[in-house]
Amino acid sequence: MNSIHPTAIIQGDITIGTGNVIGPFAVVTGPLVLGNDNWIGAGTFIGSPPEVRSWQHPTETQDASSGNGIIIGSGNVIREGVQIHQGWRGTTRVGNDCFIMNQSYIAHDCNVGDSVTMASSVLLAGHVVLGEASNLGLGVKVHQHRYIGQTAMVGMGAVVTNDVLPCVIAYGVPAKMRDVNSVGMERRGYSGVEIAHVRHAIAEAADQEEIIRAFSTHMLKPGLLSSAISHWEERNGS
Known part of the structure; x- marks a missing residue:
């Protein structure tokens, strides 16, 4: 059983599990596979076309599906105003048990691993990979094709232009490795x-x-x- 607010828009080719909560004015567009027990906040946009200049955007609102798919696992919290875009060359993926805070952005073809934390207003460009249990602070920006290793922590306001090794703390503009993420x-x-x-x-x-x-x-x-x-x-x- 899912709880979907009557003002939410659910459209396109969608496979949805059970126990999901989808809040008011959320717009969820397939192709999408959504697992179980996810909490999706108000005004969230999941499934908009990839932001690629050459991509042919839909010409009819009734045929809004446009992209190579999104797969979202189970047990995630996706807060208000989050945007997750359709895959372009591949599939956009979010794992299990992630906590994605308000106004964050996951671009086309990103792969967000299990147990990742993204604080408010984190921005991921296309093809970014976040390793399991990585933690990105408020307002972090990650350049396309970058990789954040498992259990790494990136401090608030950082601009990530190079890959970040697992288990380290990185921060700054551009982000540099500073210490071990001992707490994580x-x-x-x-x-x-x-x-x-x-x-x-x-x-x-x-x-x-x-x-x-x-x-x-x-x-x-x-x-x-x-x-x-x-x-x-x-x-x-x-």
Whole structure:
């Protein structure tokens, strides 16, 4: 059973699970697959066409579906005024258990991992990937095709123009790695040894490449850090 406000507009090719709440004046347009137990706030727009100049926008309001699809998992909170656009070359994806605060924007072909937090007014350009449990502060802006690693934290107002390694804190304009995200790592169950390893790598390395090499010495050890680094290296073709 879903609870959909009578002023919400639900249109197009949509597959929807159960237990979802869709608030007043939300506009949800397929193609879309929506899982279970999501909370979607008032005035949210999910499924608008990709913002690509060459994209052929719909010519009839009755035929509003236009894009390569959105897949949203289960247990997400998507607050008021959030916009999630249709895929362009692929599919726009949001995982499970994400908390996406008001006025945030997820462009075409983005991939938002499980348990991600996006504070108010975070802006993701096209093809951005957010790793599991990453945390983006108020007003963060992320350049297209960038990757934020698992359990990384990006401070408010940052402008991300380069990829951000897993488990670090980055902030500034442009964003630079500053410290280990020890609080986030502890909350996710990383060991004290893993946290110390990241802290030492950041303190001792002269640049990001050295940090990556230092991280890689942990690759053969079991644990969450090894998994996070594996995802990083798969993404970056290392």
